Amino acid sequence: MNLPVIEIRNLKSAYGDQLVLQEVNLQIPANEITAILGTSGCGKTTLLKHMIGLLKPLEGEIQILGKSILELDENELNDVLKKAGVLFQSGALLNSISLADNIAIPLEQHTNLSKDMIEFIIKQKLELVGLSHAYHYLPGELSGGMRKRAALARAIALDPVILFADEPGAGLDPVTAASLDQLLLSLKEKLGMTLVMVTHETASIKRIADRIIYLGKNRVLFSGTLREALESDIPALITFFNSDSSQKSKA
Ligand SMILES: Nc1ncnc2c1ncn2[C@@H]1O[C@H](COP(=O)(O)OP(=O)(O)OP(=O)(O)O)[C@@H](O)[C@H]1O
Numbered sequence: 001m002n003l004p005v006i007e008i009r010n011l012k013s014a015y016g017d018q019l020v021l022q023e024v025n026l027q028i029p030a031n032e033i034t035a036i037l038g039t040s041g042c043g044k045t046t047l048l049k050h051m052i053g054l055l056k057p058l059e060g061e062i063q064i065l066g067k068s069i070l071e072l073d074e075n076e077l078n079d080v081l082k083k084a085g086v087l088f089q090s091g092a093l094l095n096s097i098s099l100a101d102n103i104a105i106p107l108e109q110h111t112n113l114s115k116d117m118i119e120f121i122i123k124q125k126l127e128l129v130g131l132s133h134a135y136h137y138l139p140g141e142l143s144g145g146m147r148k149r150a151a152l153a154r155a156i157a158l159d160p161v162i163l164f165a166d167e168p169g170a171g172l173d174p175v176t177a178a179s180l181d182q183l184l185l186s187l188k189e190k191l192g193m194t195l196v197m198v199t200h201e202t203a204s205i206k207r208i209a210d211r212i213i214y215l216g217k218n219r220v221l222f223s224g225t226l227r228e229a230l231e232s233d234i235p236a237l238i239t240f241f242n243s244d245s246s247q248k249s250k251a
């Protein structure tokens with residue numbers, strides 16, 4: 001296992017009096033793709049929000065790149081988070097401005113780069129996600145799959161060390177989903193990124209995940225390599241991996 005870039009110890013989290021996570025301990029190794037799995041509503045997005053400092057836990061410790069983020073002030077936290085890109089579950093592009101302007105936002109907010117340099121980076125990221133032709137498009141003019149890739153271009157605008165992605169492939173056709181997977185894989189292999197993704201797509205997990213964290217009710221039920229997950233005799237994992245569409249079509 002590579003050195004961890006994220007470590008969570010004894011995390012406890014609730015919305016009001018509804019407990020969502022407890023005794024969560026985990027490590028996310030560098031330069032690997034870690035998939036966070038679990039049934040709907042078990043707390044995956046909540047866990048991701050803790051990792052990027054959007055939520056404060058009731059208890060526990062969260063270290064990112066060696067820093068305890070709960071002990072940092074706002075400026076220090078921003079410095080750490082500059083090294084993290086986030087692809088939200090909804091994509092969350094601003095609809096009233098062009099794709100290029102959407103990607104410019106993090107660059108304008110977090111860097112002092114010149115306009116020419118920002119334009120260069122926008123073009124580079126759009127090319128990477130296969131959307132060079134869509135520079136001037138409004139988000140509403142993009143298909144669902146294009147929107148996912150556009151949001152990915154924005155998430156990687158600052159060349160993050162860690163990319164968090166909440167269901168990047170959800171709602172995509174199998175061919176588009178597979179090409180998105182190739183893109184995520186190349187971020188890891190060519191750019192050395194660490195990826196943390198929440199997903200339900202078993203085909204995608206089997207193609208690209210190195211490591212699996214499976215959340216059960218409030219807790220981590222399983223943490224290990226993809227192979228260990230596929231060979232696990234934990235009933236929830238067996239059900240999860242046997243309920244994918246390829247299996248269903250064979251049945
Ligand atoms: N902002 C919020 N306020 C109150 N409760 C919330 C909030 N966000 C999530 N919850 C609750 O916390 C639990 C976990 O939600 P979360 O969004 O983390 O689930 P998830 O595992 O990401 O689900 P899905 O696979 O459907 O996206 C759910 O019971 C949900 O109703």
Ligand SMILES: [Mg+2]
Nearest residue numbers: 044045046089
């Ligand atoms: Mg979610």
